[in-house]
Amino acid sequence: MNxxxxxxxxxLFYHTIHHTLDVYHCAASIAKEEGVTDSDLKLLLVAAIYHDAGYLIQNKDHEQRSCEMTRxxxxxxxxxxxxxxxxxNIIMATKIPQNPKSHLDEIICDADLNYLGRTDFFSIGENLCKEMLAFGYIKNKEEWNQIQVDFMQKHHYFTPTAIRHNNLQKEKNLAKVQSKINY
Known part of the structure; x- marks a missing residue:
């Protein structure tokens, strides 16, 4: 953590200690509602702490670097x-496009992208936009908005907990982003 x-x-305006802690707390909350306890919960929460640690080394394929650090x-x-x-395995499930193979994988995937279905979506998204601009992954806000729409349309939550708590707000957030695009 230090x-x-x-x-x-x-x-890195999005992939910060704040994002890591957000994923940790979201994973803990989802896991509680999903009935995950004891050793599985411990493994999930350690994975949440390490899931983006690879950004200390590199952006591309950071999940692999995160695993190297855990080892x-x-x-x-x-x-x-x-x-x-x-x-x-839990960390690697967060690689986009997400491909969870277990219940713990599903939980961390939902925790990692939990913000898509929250009311703080736009403030968090603004930090991701700044980060993508800083690294030259996008050229402008218009490109960002289109990437957001495409991503959100393809994204889905995996756990019943995240579906129940996040889907409705995610749809509202998507509609607001779509309204910013000139088709």
């Missing part, structure tokens, strides 16, 4: 190879 606080690129650091905390493999 590395995420102090060593991330200053051009480097977690043995010091007495995690087994099997636990670390499981944590890495």
């Amino acid at each position: 590395k995420l606080k102090t060593e991330l690129s200053e051009n 480097q650091y977690l043995p010091q905390f007495h995690y087994t190879k099997e636990d670390i493999d499981h944590i890495c």
Whole structure:
């Protein structure tokens, strides 16, 4: 956590310690409603903490770097190879396009993109837009809005909890973004 606080690129406006903590808390909340407990909850929450740690090294394929970091650091905390493999599988599920293979994967995917279906969507999205502009992934707000619409139309939540809590607001957010585009 300290590395995420102090060593991330200053051009990361979205993939910050705040995003990591948001994903952690969302994962914990979804997991509680989904009935996840004990060792599975611990693995999920460790994966949430490490899921974007790879941004300390690089943006592209950061999930793989995140897994490398878990393999480097977690043995010091007495995690087994099997636990670390499981944590890495959870982390890799967050790679876009998301492809969860387990219930824990589904939870972290929903936690990672939870903001799409929240009322703070636009303020969080603004930080992602700034980040994408800073790295040259997009040229302007118009391109950003179109990417958002395309992404949100393809996205779906996986867990009953996220579907119940986020789908309606996500549809409202999508409609607002669509209204900004000149078709």
